[in-house]
Amino acid sequence: MKVADGESFYHAGLFGAQSRLGGFRAQLSYTYGTSIDDQSSALGRNEFANGQARTVDPYNRLLNRGRSDFDIRHNLSINFTYDIPYGTGRDHGADGSAVARALAGGWTISGILSAQSGIPVSPIYTFDQDRDATTDNEQRPNWAAGVGATTRVNDTQLFDPNAFVLPPVGSRGNVGRNAIDGPGLVSFDPAFVKSLFLDRGSKRSAQLRIEMFNAFNRVNFAIPSIANLTVFNSPTERNATAGQITSTSTPARQVQLALRVLF
Template structure:
């Protein structure tokens, strides 16, 4: 009997899908890590850490998008993993974290108002300012399509498109809601796979600043017992941190037309949500003993 067209790329066209999992990926990680901690005195302490890294592999997940929403669900060609060599789905090139804590110099034993007593002392002592700054670059991702253009009989191994002739750079970060330009991609010829590398587009980064202020009301003379009132602000500057496009918007082509050209997905590259919440303020009361 004639072999169906979608079977011709199989190693043995007489068999349908055979699923199996193997541990045969390779990964490489290099990084520069810096950490500074300081105690400047007079109630001020802080630390800063920075990591410059690069992680490369030919497969980051054995469970598809259950682990990394930005990654390809499966290898484009399980018999040629070098074709999938690229940035790891979890690669973050730059990551910065800093924090500080400052005990305000008011009240007994402090620089200012050290002689305060009674209500004045109650009001001025026990104040502390804190802050955490986090910043990191975005996760990498791959534009894909999910129909069987390479005729290997499977749509599970998501395929990558070609770059259009003459295109050497993919326009990215076009706006807060459009990560990349889908018009620079072309559908590969029938029976072939795309030349676009894996994870070549960097998604949106992230920046947050979370300050807090604490007021301690001491219940004994040595300060070991107190009632703490704490105000915390998350994402204090209300900075929007945009997420990577959802899976449907990573899909560049939905199908091919009668002329063999890719039918462009109208939502390709669009960002529809944020990765962090807007500004939030939280109050808490705690007994310390």
Template sequence: MYSCNSGISAQAANETTSLAYLDVPGYSGETAANECFPACATLNGQTTGYAFWSPQYASLDSWSSIGNSAYNSGQLSLRHHSGGLSFDLNYTYSKSTDIGSNAERVSVFEGLGFSSQIINAWSPNQLRGPSDFDTTHAINANWVYELPLGKGKRFGGGMSKLADAVIGGWQISGLWRWSTGYPFSVYPFYSWPTNWDLESNAILVGKKPKTGQFIVAQAGGGTGPNVFQNPGITNSSDPNAAVNQFRDAYPGESGQRNELRGPGSFNIDMGLSKTWEINESQNLKLSWEVFNVTNSVQFDAGNIQNVNNYTDSPSSFGNFINTLFKPRVMQLGARYTF
């Protein structure tokens, strides 16, 4: 693996603007390939997975340096420091592709924690597609602002020590993040056309369904959140329904990986603190921090446990069951420095 980056920056007064390009190709990455194939067909009355050279195995992983990846991005940053205000504003336009990866939010024991495994070891690049963690557009900002109130500040600089203990020493901070959606795949149910241990992905053959975060009618009545605008839950015979736009993979195929995109993400964390200076070497700081300030619900379509994306389950196809962020959480803190 090697990397190439270039950038320019300009500084004016208390602000710095930078523009950068980053190229990181990856070669010979460690990847697991499952060698139990061909799968599930019959040969002379026997399942081929047991009729070939490894009849004693249902799963046979082999680690080798066949992984490859590529990451390219353009990055724009604005940084400001003055008047008690410090902030960073960053935008990234990027693309990451590989033949297998896991999103950081997915452990090896949930969802597609095994999605870095190769389904067809004879043709590993069948799985090449957007990385599980790929986001095309991402914006984030962070800031710290010391309110200009109190002794020695712009407003109330000559106030008494008692008044300063109430009015001065306040600070506001925050972190804002926004990004486009993570990629995800669709799967047939109990389908091992190529590998006895790993199911192949489904293949899009119809019109690409509109994805995002929608409220749709449910099979049991009522409504619920779904990644597809028209999943086909209440009318699976609709030829335009998302569930009818895919076919099962054929023997030798791995299917399409990360062909679709889930909804984007949005989150704000903020903090408020008050500091009392006892003397030159001692101070007391109380803080109040809020995570997911808006209590926004951001659903996750990025792995198999978080969305019902089996084509053989039209009554729940595309329904969300997990979120990207936890509900609003608050915490209080105290810090004594001496």
């Protein structure tokens, strides 16, 4: 028999601010929070890359209580819009030359800056070291002597596999669930919009949009795959690729152009 009797908790503090000055508008939103649960998904790995099919010990759910698979401790978002005050319908430049208005007038600049900390992961192994007669739960190792939760090696090596050792046969490891922070994410997405009036009555207009995603071309690394979260392949074999990051969570810089005609 399977039951859904886990518990989850969410605590957060939110801060927001807005500003408006002439043609400039900006908004800031920041959340500091944490989500804690016994298990993040009834569907296990299929829903979250670092989820698990069932709790470590159904008789002691607290052994599995930790940060949720989707927990993001810090989340910052800043967006802004600035109407450059030059051109037809703007504060300046309405009486400028046609060439100046065509080139420099009617521009609006906007952007969104997103920054957040990474979701947590668990180093695991899947053979029956604790001798509970099942392997459908992901077991966690022990910390090696003198090693703490900060095990980051470099940008593409989230943790050092030598930071972990197998617990004795018949026992469970002391590494907590989701004890290691995954890589964070930062992205800036600006847009440049040029408004064009197609007749003197301003009844017909067009917009030329230049939009960029991840404008600074920052490499936002993903968490390791399930295979690379596995520290031990067997009681006698350590996984050589444990902790390695092989993918990114966002694509490289993208630029797109669009033309919109309004009648």
